[in-house]
Amino acid sequence: MTDRFAVRKTPQGHGVWDAAVNGWHSRQDLDEAAATELANTMNAGHVAREAHPDTGSRRVVPAKPVLVLVDGRWWPxxxxxxxxENDGWYGRATLDASGAASWYPAASLRPAPASAARSA
Structure with missing residues (x-):
């Protein structure tokens, strides 16, 4: 899945690039965390606005604890x-260890065990 909005490094810091218009969508002096959060929010909103009701775009409220498969290891x-998407379901998950949010194929996500959900 390709996101429309991506974080790019600039001489002043970081900014959010809009691939649809091939131009900047934000200031270019943001710190990386702020730019990443803005890009993730904009990508999620963009998907929600353009999704057809029968194709499926669903917000999970409140966010559910999961395990995410990254490089052969499951992370909370x-x-x-x-x-x-055309090739299947994707979930946006934020890793607890790093705070990094990204999109993962459904096969790389599974519900967290009840013990992990209580400790989160």
Missing amino acids: GHLDWWVH
């Missing part, structure tokens, strides 16, 4: 959005 995180 929280899932806050599902979207259906």
Whole structure:
């Protein structure tokens, strides 16, 4: 899945690039965390506006504890959005260890065990 909005490094810091118009969508002097959060929010909103009711774009409220498969290891995180693409379902999860949010294929996500959900 390709996101429309991406974080790019600039001489002043970071900014959000809009691939649809091939131009900047934000100031270019943001710190990386702020730019990443803005890009993730804009991508989620963009998907929600353009999704057809029968294709599936679903916000998860409140975010659910999950395990995310990254480089062969399961990491705890929280899932806050599902979207259906041509090649299957993707979930947006934020990893607890790093706070990084990204989109993962459904096969890379699974519900967190009840013990992990209580400790989160």
